């Protein structure tokens with residue numbers, strides 16, 4: 198039988214794709230990367246909206262696999278902004294010479310598993326067909342934008358844009374009347390930056406989200422030097438950390454502390470800033486009372502910052518417990534509502550009716566706008582896979598098999614789709630973990646698994662049904678106590694027929710996940726059927 202064109206085809210040149218190509222070529226595999234954008238960067242290429250910035254500290258949200266790379270790159274800020282992150286990813290691509298393995302400006306429009314030839318047959322929009330033994334999807338969990346479907350959008354005379362596909366040549370917002378729809382991480386960051394630039398900003402909020410200050414500042418050279426001294430130890434520690442980074446963790450259960458001490462601890466976390474607000478009390482993710490204590494603290498902060506009490510109450514996040522959706526991390530978000538040029542439109546009580554040639558019409562009000570910014574989220578987890586039309590030998594999409602929720606082994610492979618690797622997919626910690634660390638962990642596992650199979654003369658890898666069922670049951674078990682499983686958002690799959698809820702990422706913590714992956718590898722990659 199002829200050999201496939203490549204050992205591995207990698208889809209996507211974001212953080213995961215860059216490392217995939219580097220890791221897999223380094224172990225001697227022939228690799229072709231395919232990327233629709235003209236450049237590396239993935240989400241950090243496309244999300245070029247004003248204010249876009251990482252919400253984990255840059256000292257940890259970067260590649261840790263290469264000591265010299267880590268030591269030589271100096272972040273300018275504690276939380277790097279999108280342009281710097283993109284410069285970093287280009288630098289990594291150059292340093293490890295991965296670009297030559299990529300076809301840019303090329304989209305995968307179809308991929309089929311050919312069982313007889315044991316290979317993936319991949320079609321691109323350039324009309325090419327290439328074959329690969331393995332298909333590695335580093336397509337991201339939050340990369341396929343949700344389409345804005347608002348009546349009348351086609352009639353709008355101004356310009357409309359998506360935060361997730363911000364025009365690379367920018368959008369001039371100076372002196373413009375701008376509306377931002379959506380108040381998740383993207384909307385919060387974009388609105389904060391746009392408020393400083395636009396003549397008028399209207400923020401259209403359906404659900405008030407929790408946002409905590411980042412306390413961004415210049416990067417700390419002492420911390421960088423400290424971490425650089427022993428990167429092997431840093432790698433060990435992040436692998437043993439619940440979210441794959443070394444920010445402050447749990448201090449104990451909320452009830453272990455007096456109200457006065459709790460307040461001090463909350464003040465300290467608030468002063469630290471960012472996501473660690475979710476890892477203060479060990480029971481705040483599982484106990485509603487512990488959760489309420491942290492939620493109330495943030496709600497009071499909103500009331501302290503926003504001067505108009507009516508606007509403040511609309512912004513107060515009380516629709517769901519804190520941390521059950523992604524926490525927003527901001528740089529002066531609530532403060533913008535004290536500016537004369539900013540209006541909050543509460544579209545829960547006064548819903549959007551339609552978009553008109555001149556702006557947005559709600560049930561009670563009409564907003565005159567030059568630019569509409571959609572920050573309405575993503576077709577999370579399966580959007581990019583479906584977009585590439587990846588089908589097994591029976592012609593099924595992964596999402597056809599996952600109608601009642603994702604089924605995977607280790608969040609990495611799914612039965613019925615041999616040789617397909619879903620990097621940081623459903624059933625892995627995924628969006629709950631530091632993505633750089635997680636990508637590297639997954640791709641190292643994949644590289645080792647391919648080597649292991651080849652040493653045994655195997656070129657077909659598929660998880661067994663039993664391993665998949667056991668993993669899916671285990672993931673459901675660890676998610677059972679989590680309050681966040683009860684709250685609707687992109688991390689929860691709800692079955693319409695019986696209302697059953699499946700928490701999509703692995704909720705047991707990155708540390709537990711890594712431990713289990715090690716155990717699987719040490720047991721000869723138990724649960725994978727090699728042929």
Ligand code: NAP
Pocket residue numbers: 249250251252253339378379380381382383384386403404523544572573574575628687
């Ligand atoms: P998101 O969290 O899904 O938020 C989407 C927002 O749009 C929500 O406020 C949602 O309201 C609103 N929305 C959706 N459809 C709407 C409609 N038809 N009408 C009115 N409002 C609508 O999306 P995101 O902000 O892009 O963030 C997604 C994830 O990307 C984040 O959770 C985070 O993991 C990642 N992200 C990270 C960063 C960072 O690192 N700093 C930045 C951006 C994004 P409802 O809540 O009512 O549905």
